[in-house]
Amino acid sequence: MTTLTAWLRDPSPTSRRQARLGQAYLAWLRLKRNRLAMIGLAIVALLIIVAALAPWIAPHDPITQALRERLQPPLTPGHILGTDDFGRDILSRLIVGSRITLFIIALVAVTAPVFGLIIGTVAGYFGGWTDEILMRITDIFLAFPKLILALALVAVLGPGMENAVLAIAITSWPPYARVARAETLTVRNSDYIAAVRLQGAGAARIIWGHIMPMCIPSVIIRVTLDMAGVILIAAGLGFLGLGVQPPMPEWGAMISAGRKYLFEQWWVATMPGMAIFIVSLGFNLLGDGLRDVLDPRNSGK
Amino acid sequence: MALIEIDTLSVTFTAKGRPVRAVKGVSLNVAQGESYGLVGESGSGKSTILRAICGLAPVSGGTIRIGGQPLPHPRGPAFSRQVQMVFQDPYASLHPRHTIDRTLSEPLAIHGIGNTDQRVTQALNDVGLPPNFRFRFPHQLSGGQRQRVAIARALMLEPSILLLDEPTSALDASVQAETLNLLNRLRAERGLTFLMVSHDLAVIDHMCDRILVMQHGQAVEELPREALARAEMKTDYARSLFAASADRMLGA
Numbered sequence: 001m002t003t004l005t006a007w008l009r010d011p012s013p014t015s016r017r018q019a020r021l022g023q024a025y026l027a028w029l030r031l032k033r034n035r036l037a038m039i040g041l042a043i044v045a046l047l048i049i050v051a052a053l054a055p056w057i058a059p060h061d062p063i064t065q066a067l068r069e070r071l072q073p074p075l076t077p078g079h080i081l082g083t084d085d086f087g088r089d090i091l092s093r094l095i096v097g098s099r100i101t102l103f104i105i106a107l108v109a110v111t112a113p114v115f116g117l118i119i120g121t122v123a124g125y126f127g128g129w130t131d132e133i134l135m136r137i138t139d140i141f142l143a144f145p146k147l148i149l150a151l152a153l154v155a156v157l158g159p160g161m162e163n164a165v166l167a168i169a170i171t172s173w174p175p176y177a178r179v180a181r182a183e184t185l186t187v188r189n190s191d192y193i194a195a196v197r198l199q200g201a202g203a204a205r206i207i208w209g210h211i212m213p214m215c216i217p218s219v220i221i222r223v224t225l226d227m228a229g230v231i232l233i234a235a236g237l238g239f240l241g242l243g244v245q246p247p248m249p250e251w252g253a254m255i256s257a258g259r260k261y262l263f264e265q266w267w268v269a270t271m272p273g274m275a276i277f278i279v280s281l282g283f284n285l286l287g288d289g290l291r292d293v294l295d296p297r298n299s300g301k
Numbered sequence: 302m303a304l305i306e307i308d309t310l311s312v313t314f315t316a317k318g319r320p321v322r323a324v325k326g327v328s329l330n331v332a333q334g335e336s337y338g339l340v341g342e343s344g345s346g347k348s349t350i351l352r353a354i355c356g357l358a359p360v361s362g363g364t365i366r367i368g369g370q371p372l373p374h375p376r377g378p379a380f381s382r383q384v385q386m387v388f389q390d391p392y393a394s395l396h397p398r399h400t401i402d403r404t405l406s407e408p409l410a411i412h413g414i415g416n417t418d419q420r421v422t423q424a425l426n427d428v429g430l431p432p433n434f435r436f437r438f439p440h441q442l443s444g445g446q447r448q449r450v451a452i453a454r455a456l457m458l459e460p461s462i463l464l465l466d467e468p469t470s471a472l473d474a475s476v477q478a479e480t481l482n483l484l485n486r487l488r489a490e491r492g493l494t495f496l497m498v499s500h501d502l503a504v505i506d507h508m509c510d511r512i513l514v515m516q517h518g519q520a521v522e523e524l525p526r527e528a529l530a531r532a533e534m535k536t537d538y539a540r541s542l543f544a545a546s547a548d549r550m551l552g553a
Contacts, residue, residue: 011436011441012436014436015436016402016403020363021401023438059444108390116357190393191389191390191394192393192396194355194357194386194388195394196396196407197456198355198357198376198385199408199412199458200377200380200382200408200412201380201407201411210396210399213396213398214398222327264401293509
């Protein structure tokens with residue numbers, strides 16, 4: 001262990017990999033000092049572990065109905081968080097539903113930011129007409145409220161998880177394009193870009209190898225902070241019946257189903273609400289911590 | 302024949318809708334192997350001339366020829382292998398997220414030159430940096446070390462002309478001399494031609510064979526080093542500039 005840390009902290013690394021891992025290790029040390037970020041990281045890690053092990057740790061089948069046991073209150077033996085209106089164990093549904101949430105988050109996280117990053121850096125680097133056209137398209141997408149646009153898209157494409165993901169991705173890329181463009185504008189006139197241009201580098205190499213690395217930290221921060229919003233939109237679509245379809249245990253759809261019993265059997269809607277709240281909080285705390293670690297303006301201190 | 306020929310060069314920027322003439326009809330010639338200095342106060346247009354040569358500033362009149370050939374637009378790979386530049390501020394001219402290795406091997410990758418490992422180690426050695434600096438990041442280096450990396454980067458493509466934009470003004474006094482000596486040594490070893498910008502006559506005196514004094518975007522006076530050493534300026538402006546740094550020159 002000590003030899004590994006010594007290797008990571010070596011001020012004169014001997015290979016590209018050691019240099020990169022060393023930097024990651026330093027970033028990790030800085031993140032570790034932030035207690036709230038560690039809480040956020042723990043929540044996100046817990047979500048991933050639960051989703052990975054869902055079929056083995058869920059105490060009951062999340063879909064099979066047991067009408068004799070419907071609407072059992074929390075702390076009932078065998079059903080710690082109670083049961084819903086079809087007698088399904090809420091804890092099991094939350095555990096299995098974490099897979100759906102994670103799947104949506106992951107798909108949105110790998111599509112929207114990448115697309116936004118490309119649009120933003122290209123617009124910022126070339127400027128002029130390219131910038132005008134790309135940014136006006138971005139403005140058009142930004143002009144619609146996110147949820148409304150997602151609703152319209154799902155209404156056109158038809159309900160379902162894949163279409164919900166697509167709709168969320170299409171509505172959430174513009175902020176990333178904005179962030180990436182702003183970052184590109186601050187970087188593109190710097191001496192190190194002038195230097196590589198003077199060496200004869202083409203636009204693609206400059207954008208990919210020199211500008212994007214400078215934009216990625218702010219985009220990553222933005223992604224983690226937006227994840228809470230993505231979960232809420234996915235839940236909103238599920239709530240309105242346009243996202244994941246029953247009997248799949250999606251958290252938003254579970255809240256929607258519990259709405260009818262909100263006053264007498266409060267736990268049916270509250271438990272998935274708590275799950276959404278905790279996961280959103282986790283991503284927000286992690287995003288705040290990452291901002292302190294990854295922000296280029298803080299690095300080198 | 303002169304290697305760099307600049308004839309009545311004008312550069313006009315547009316700032317807030319108004320044209321700003323940064324360089325007004327400046328002419329100069331630099332011979333092969335010569336070290337030529339541009340001196341003047343801030344805003345006199347001396348750095349703009351270097352940027353115009355590199356195609357980084359809008360030329361509105363006049364011509365720039367290198368080796369008798371007018372420069373193509375855009376500059377192209379042949380230009381990169383002939384002319385390179387060392388920037389003023391080594392804190393801003395190295396990519397903060399690239400290792401020294403990446404910074405130095407990038408020009409090789411762009412021009413498809415192989416043998417990267419050996420060339421990068423050799424380049425570090427040439428500028429007097431230990432080989433274990435290769436995988437460090439710029440923020441792990443001091444200002445002087447960064448400027449050495451910037452010089453090594455400029456020399457990766459083995460250019461014949463080096464444009465130096467106040468290469469020591471961002472460095473400590475003690476490191477300045479080291480860096481200037483390094484540049485002089487490299488020039489002697491490789492037969493480089495320098496076109497150097499500075500506001501510091503002491504630096505120019507140490508480095509340059511001939512100098513051109515500039516003010517408000519215009520050439521004021523051209524004088525050889527001997528004339529500078531004997532303080533034989535014809536114009537008042539050049540004399541006042543000399544007076545401002547004379548005590549340091551005498552001390553050096």
